[in-house]
Amino acid sequence: MRTVTLISTAALLVGLSSAARADIVIGSAGPLTNSESLFGTTWMNGMELAIRQANDAGGVGGQKLVFQREDDGGDPKQGTLVAQKQCDNTSMLAVIANFNSGVTIPSSDVYHRCGMPQVTNSSNPKVTKAGYPNLFRPIANDLSQGAAPAEYALKTLGAKKAAIVHDKQAFGQGVAEVFQDVFKKGGGTVTSFSGVAQTDVDFSALLTTIKNENPDVIYFGGIMPAIGLFVKQAREFGITAKVFGADSAFTPDFIQGAGPENAEGAIVSFQAPPYDSSPQLQEFAKTYKAAFKEDPGPYSAYGYMEAQVVINGMKAAGASITRATIVPAIAKSDFDSIVGHVSFQPNGELTKPFIFLYTVKNGKFELLK
Amino acid sequence: MLVFDHVTKRFGANTAIDDVSLTIRPGVITAVIGPNGAGKSTLVNMAAGSFRTTSGRILLDDVALQDLPKYKIARAGLSRTYQNIRLFDGLTVLQNLEVALVPRSLPRLIMQAFGLSPGSSEAEARSDCETVLQRLGIAHLGERHAGSLAYGQQKLVELARAIVARPRAILLDEPAAGLNHGETDELKAHIQALRSPDLAIVLIEHDMKLIMSVSDEIYVMARGAVLAHGTPEAIRGNRQVQEAYLGQPGAMGTIEAAARGRRNRIRVRAGEGLAWGQP
Amino acid sequence: MIPMALMPIAVIVFGQFLPAYPLRILDLVLLYAMLGLGLNIVVGYAGLLDLGYVAFYAIGAYTYALLASPQFDLHLPFLLVLLIGAGLAALAGVLLGIPVLRLRGDYLAIVTLGFGEIIRVLMNNLDGLTNGPQGIARIDEAVIFGWHLSTPLDYLYLLVVLVVLTFLFVWRLQESSLGIALAAVREDQDAARGCGIDTTGVKLVAFATSATIGGIGGVVFASMQQFVSPESFTFWESLSIVLVVVVGGLGNPFGVILGAALLVVMPELLRAYADYRQLLYGIALVLIILARPMGLIRREYGPSWLVRRMTRA
């Protein structure tokens, strides 16, 4: 009985390792089934769009590109498993992974061991600390994401007092801390720096305190739907301070969730110019909607751009396209993407991180600067 | 010697046991009888530590039991059987008995589990258990799961579990309930065999034939108090006891008469005789 | 005995031929088998439902993460931290056990659940100590007497050894007087007390022992991942370990190992179904439980049974 089990397990495990072989496979891993799966799927849809377009244009070096999505469930343990699976797949030449910093940190270790070119969307500054040459981050990290709003609040709005709230998650707390540092250094006062439970939907207790502090601005480091609810409840409490949010709030859902009248005037940072700000982005949004029957998600444009980074790298890799040749090719990236100019520092960070601030005006996002 | 010394138990406003004193001497079988709700079970449960006494003391060979936790009472040498059988159904009969012989000190248990102390006591315990099972004539059931046994056998296993740890006092709570005459006779023999100079035996029963034939001393309880105390003969003749518990001597007669009266009126099965099944 | 001894050897030999990804899966199977064997002491042997087992696992993992990483720039040796982690987990088990073990059934379950959540929230909130939600990265690789463990195969060796030791230990425990006492507690706590068993005491021992194994599992996990963050220690993780035990077979070490294999491999097999993966996992789970409500291998067919059969044959 047990020998049978053993043999069948063996067969199973061997079977698992021989994944589908294809011309050139680009992998991706992110949350597809948990509470963040909205971000994960729409992000990957963006990549898929770029890859389809590349294939329509003849692929890379005559070879077709195949896109493989993997679910890491936002769980570090699954992230490393997926990373290993992708490493073992010899036809997989690059990955765009992961979405959560907490997953990217352990998985980048695995990718590094097999020399896999890795393009990540996770923004925590720590991600690039290990100094892996195969890891690239073509987006602004939390440092710029938190800094830009703080500077705007200080300089343009002339704010003196800020209340900071975050959701006790790696991303939310990260940007909130940066905001705090920059705001304090710029001479502002932080009246309170509070965390809320990640699943909170009721902020009335906290808002009571904040109301008494009477800050000029409030920074909320967190994601939807929490930020929508927060803004809504803040306004219902009669708090009129300017509210700042991070990129995950850059979605119509935020305006709807908070209610257009409440969201009015809120400021959101985002690493891309607005979808209607350039013909390319408008085109992207249209194509996306045609392909996936829904509006792009907050990270779709990043996904698209990150896939472009990989594809361009492959094109530039020369005659033999391998993991080893793609890495230096990506490092030399130098092109204008739909969201901004991409070129990397030696540590894999963008040379010039792009960050844009938007404000909600008449129920729509409008570029501030 | 097991002594209940002015024991009182109240449940809220209800007084279940009212200033009861009993002395159960070792070497004799002491029966406690009385109508349902008289407080017999409460008394047993207090001695075994399931209920706390409201006041009074319970002593086993000068050890005060009333404030000890249940397991310490068992360790002090008091063991019991239950009105509703409470065996460890998922364990074998032998394991059921071994439970009563598990080493008392926690460090020793841990040492054994970690393989740091030799398992000699385990082997010893096992042979003790087998001896007891043999005495009760159920040695062949040792490896069976207790839950799978017939009711009568379970009662015997429970008795075996109660005596395997060589207690100083044993409380038998309705051991004959649900047993038929043959089984009751067998039980009677086992109870009589328990009699030893350093064991106090308390028997709570409704089966008067068993009580009268096996016990040396009887306490009759009613409404939380001792109604009478004496030898079986004295109790049998006690009028108060008859009224409160036994029923009038003629009671059986009235049932018989009623049954006969009815039987005369209904049709008896025609042509039915005594039939014997095939063995 | 011989086939049982052959099994770990077979696993190691088998591991030599596996690519890294299945090897990592195998590592995880073994890790969960070990956690399952530990939890099984409480759930399977003593009949107490512990829904917060992940707390002990987390304590082990964070112990290693704090004592062997750049976080405080401490780099204590693996084996030492293994001992410390196991000890801290045991201590946590005792500290939790003393107040809660007199609760029965589901009340105990919910309090342990609460404890698990409290530990996770603490890990998430004590930023100064645990780095909060950011987690602790770049944890040291395990080094045992000069042997650097870095590949999945290295961890396979370590985990095989640990699982074998755990297996032998829990088997020994099950057969010892303590095991009998725990079984009595499981079957009828009050009657066990009436037989002179210090039920709170033995439950505490079971709780602490199980916590210790969880702690060791945590230390190994942290060294294997080289990264810990509160996300790895959610309530769902506790439930997964309970699933390993119950799906495999309550109280049966063989069952637990089989359960770990099934529950770790199944989601990996379902990877191909991307969006439907969790849905299919849920359906499979229900079907497995409906098919084998008492677990894949029933309690009585444990190692002792096997040995009896082998010797008889």
Added chain:
Amino acid sequence: MKVLHGVSLELFAGEVVCIIGPNGAGKTTLLRTLSGLCRPTDGRIAFKGEQVEGTKPFQMARRGLGHCPEGRRVFQHLSIEENLIAGFLPGRGKSRAELFSEVYTLFPVLGERRTQSASRLSGGQQQMLAIGRALMGNPELLLLDEPSLGLAPLIIHQIFEIVIQLAERGVSIILVEQNVDLSFEIADFIYAFDHGRVHCSGPAEMLRGDERVRDMYLPRVA
């Protein structure tokens, strides 16, 4: 009425049949099979001329079979009156009020304590409640499983008097009892069981007169 499982027995309307025999002889199982809690592996059961094997217990109850299980099993968390309400079956010829008053007349003590929780009753009273609860279904056949278990002699007498009264009213009764003396007194017909078989059977008076039966089943004179 028939049970076949190596066992055949029958009962006529209005009869009191008693089943005796050692523990583990299958007496309780027999009753459980009759009321549908167990399914016979083989054989047939007919009740009021209809085949009923495989019928669910609650359907048997609705056909007029009352079962007082071993150990009484009153609903401890319910009041006495609620226990009786739980046992009431509409559409069996008598209204709830009628049945209430019947039960309270038979067992005045239940009437006195009707709002109290059943858990506060003594063993004898619980047995009365269990019988009363079965009577709320206005049964034609009543199965009594060891009604004397754990009861004081005085109470046993009271309960058996009630049993006779019920029989007088035309309720058929199957009684499983360890107390052979009493069984012999009130039964019309007796089946003695052993090892899942009918060891011997016959009218009570005939059995009582038989030497072998007395040796086997009646207590030796103490």
Added chain:
Amino acid sequence: MATLLLQQAINALTVGAIYALIALGYTMVYGVLRLINFAHSEMFTAGAFVAVFAASLLGGVAGHPGVALAAGFATFLAIGFLGVAVETVAYRPLRGTSRLAPMLSALGMAVVIQNVVMLVGGRRPLIYPSFLPRGVFQIAGAVVTYKQITILAVALVLMVGLELLVSRTSLGVKIRAVAESAETASLVGINPNLPIALIFFVGPGLGAVAGILYASYYGVATFSMGFIIGMKAFTAAILGGIGSIPGAVLGGLLLGFIETFATAWMPALTHGLIGTEYRDIFAFSVLVIILLFRPAGLLGEHVSEETMVYKRDF
């Protein structure tokens, strides 16, 4: 100060009422089957999504109380039937095996339902159309919304109705009889499957209503919102004494108050040492403390060791 307290009390009451409604579903199922129904939290989520669908069939809820009521009722029925179906498929075959098997089967069903909601209802947070009347009024300076009043009223009516059903009607007697022993109940002519089905109809139905109220109150629904709130509602049920209907109500309200007041005052009392991020563990800490003193919850029946034979828990 008094206004602030009053305001917080009103908020607490609203949240507590929602917890209580969900807790009822847990406690009823537990009372009858001794089963922790992990799938219940997903009934709550599914209810919120189904209601929107039902309302859209009826032409949208905006400003039309009749539509909201009809959609709510339809949802109650739909989720009720879903509950019965889940019981039939996933729990009934496991009756009488082990206690853990149905519990984990319920866990599997929770995963299934959540993923179905995700795949059908979408991953996007659903901006929730309010099923409740809008508007506010003031009591002693505290702002009370009509939403809050409606939530309290709906919860109150449902809870009182349920309590009356269980304690006063003969159907309730049957439910309680089956809860104590399905076998004995069947012997006295009760078909045990009916009360159980009823429980699995009403419990999820109430959960679904709670889902609608919750989503309407906060204005958003996500497919994954059930898990954490389910866990808290279950805590509430345990807190009140599981199996007891008034206990679930008390537990739910208490939990609402603990969370609201602890998050409001704890940061001030501890000078910011313990912030609102600890919200989730206030509830658990209180739970642990209460259970230490009352091992069967606040209104749970204390079972004496000797009157009830407590064999194997799991």
